[in-house]
Amino acid sequence: MTEPAHRSRRSGPTPNGERAEGVDQARIEAAVREILLAVGEDPDREGLQETPARVARMYSEVFSGLHEDARVHLQKTFTQKYDEILLERDIRFDSFCEHHLLPFFGKAHVAYLPKGKIVGLSKLARAVEAFARRPQVQERMTEELADLLMDELEPRGVAVILEATHTCMTIRGIRKSDAVCTTSAMRGAFRDSQATRSELMALIYGPR
């Protein structure tokens, strides 16, 4: 899946004059005030007066990935003969489940088998971040990352594994606080070759 080329851009000053690229903060503030009223709160009491503005700033930050094209992080590549597995383990991420707008967070393991082209390690983490910072589902985020790396690095294979805890399962609903959800997307050699996949799993989960 590729990134949409254009997204609508709305930015406007909030009552206190702040701007956030692409995010209508004043609209968020009004909506949060409505939610407070709807649950039976008094949005004008002292402790809540600043809450709508705070939440608006928070959403601007945690959904900033919506206004970022993850591809830009993978444009600067280096020619390199290295053609074995390149793995970046334990990339911490925080995202928001799009079903409940509650955080899910955990670790991403991202690997590829270069075919002459490598990218800086921090760029893999930046790509993870770009997809995490938007309303998400873990399954889609896993596949989006794998497809992005396949498209941009044209490697022999890509593997993405995400392990995450979903607060929509821990604080509400069935309240299973220690459940970890694991998703994986394998492309190219990681999908076709059992040996390559086993080597990767040993690198991620083997004894050290």
Ligand code: ZN
């Ligand atoms: Zn959820």
